[in-house]
Amino acid sequence: MKQTDLNVFEQYESEVRSYCRSFPTVFNRAKGSKMWDEQGREYIDFFSGAGALNYGHNNDQMKDALIDYIKEDGITHSLDKATTAKGQFIEAFNDIILKPRNMNYKMMFPGPTGTNAVESALKLARKVTGRTDVISFTNGFHGMTIGSLSVTGNAMKRKGAGVPLEHAVTMPYDRFVSEDLETLEYLERFLxxxxxxxxxxxxxxxxxxxxxxxxxxxxxxxxxxxxEICKRWDILLIVDDIQAGIGRTGTFFSFEEAGIDPDIVCLSKSLSGYGLPLAIMLSKPELDVWKPGEHNGTFRGNNHAFVTATAALEYWKSDDFEASIKQKADMTHDFLHRLVENYPELKGTVKGRGLMVGIACEDDGVAEEVAAKAFELGLIMETAGSNDDVFKLFPAMTISEDELKQGLAIIEESVKNVVKEPVLN
Known part of the structure; x- marks a missing residue:
């Protein structure tokens, strides 16, 4: 088979491309927690499609369900018509996810990406309350369309809008200023x-x-x-669970352990389970005041994604799946804390929850160097933070313990290469 020249992308694809610069090879196959390039080189995937592949690549039960559906000429495109695939997903999501958690939400299917879910949430909140502004938080990221950018903190991404981003007020996130300053007291004083x-x-x-x-x-x-503040002031609380949800932090919704009750929840990324575009906006029934067609999109209701999403929900029928995520998360956290202790030159701080974790490096460029070295050694992971100061671990929730250990070993070798002299305890 003829191999693809990387110059094809350099010559013909827009300069806006980014991930192919961090991972300069041509990938052509993926399975579970591994990817292969055209040279046959194997990589362990700690990127998981930026959280869109929480169940790994080409999951067999989802793939089989999708292939069967396609072979039977199941509906592909339907706008928001009623289809068997959508009906089965709605029933499964309600029975497997919402009811056991005593949650009561109406489901809205906007366009199929995360920013579509956020845009619909912002629009609904303004429609319900008759108010204009939305409070967002420092370092938040909610998408790349204009409404989503208005509540996003990253200066570079905001600048790309090219127009003023209005009707949003930014407040400090938890521990944004320091460990001691209670940022919500500051916020409430403004109200x-x-x-x-x-x-x-x-x-x-x-x-x-x-x-x-x-x-x-x-x-x-x-x-x-x-x-509590939102309820006291009759302000709607929107939780953007697009990246942190669908098990990434250990529970299906990232807010479950906090015991809070959001008015609106945005989901996408791993909702389809297979990497197919699908988004959903959940809202309390009393907030569902849309007129028919008032918010729509040509690709709302992706039937192929409904099929794989329904298959993915099978994982959540048993508590065993959550327990397995916790076990792998504990192993990963233990490793990261040991890494920071053994390599003080890293000047690192462990961050995150569940399998949404990373190490923030105090010195500029260190996290990027670690991620680049990891790629050389056969591991895919990205950086995060306003200055790319965090190397970020997003292994699939279905990764085997052996593969997880292999990936962690590559990270340690990468750190060792970057900081040179470890201090072993």
């Missing part, structure tokens, strides 16, 4: 004081663990207080 210049917003939007923003995990007590 209380008529001279603050901050109007009562339609909603607050938050990630319980900030992915692109640097693997910043909010404390449960902070999330609880945020929920």
């Amino acid at each position: 209380e004081n008529g001279g603050s210049g901050v109007d009562i917003p339609a909603a607050m939007i938050v990630e319980t663990v900030q992915g692109e923003g640097g693997i910043n995990a909010a404390r449960f007590k902070w999330l609880k207080k945020l929920d």
Whole structure:
């Protein structure tokens, strides 16, 4: 088979491409937690499609369900018509995910990506409350369309909008300033004081663990207080669970252990389970005040994704799956803490929850060097944070313990190469 020249992408694809610069090879096959390039070189995948492949590549039960559906000429494109595939997903999601958690949400299918879910959530919050502004948080990332960018913190991404990003107010995330400053007291003072210049917003939007923003995990007590403030002031709470949800932090929804009750939840990425585009916006039934067609999209309702998403929900019928995620997360956290202790030159801090973790490096460029060396040694992982100061571990939830250990060993070897002299305990 003829191999693809990397110059094809350099010559014909837009300069906006990014991941192919970090991983300069041509991939052509993937299975489970591994990828292979055209030269046959094997890589362990700790990237997981930026959280879109929590169940790994080409999961057999999802693949078989999809192939059967296609071979039977199942509906592919349907806008928001009623289809068998959509009906089966709705019933399974309600029975397997919502009911056991005593959750009552209406499901809305916007366009098939995460930013579509966020845009619909912002629009609904403003429609329901009649208010304009939305409070977001420092280092938050919610998507690349205009509404989503307005509640995103990253300066480079915001600048790309090319127009003023309005009707959003940014407040400090948990521990943004320091460990000691209670940021929600600061926020609430703005709501209380008529001279603050901050109007009562339609909603607050938050990630319980900030992915692109640097693997910043909010404390449960902070999330609880945020929920209480929203309820006290009749402000809708939107949880963006696009990257942190679908098991990434250990439970299906990232906010479960915090015990909070969001009004709106945005899901995408690993919702389909197979890497197919699918997004959903969950809202409390009393908030579902849309007029028919008031928010729509040509590709809302991706039937192939409904098929794989329904198959993926089978994992959540038993508590064993969550237990397996916790076991692998504990192993990963233990490794990261040992790594920071054994290599003080890394000047690292462990961050995150579950299998959404990383190490923040104090010195500029170190995290990028570690990720680049890991790629040379056969591991794919990315960096995060406003200055790319965190190397970020996103192994699949279905990864075997042996593969997990192999990947962690490559990370240690990469760190050793970058900082040179370890201090062994």
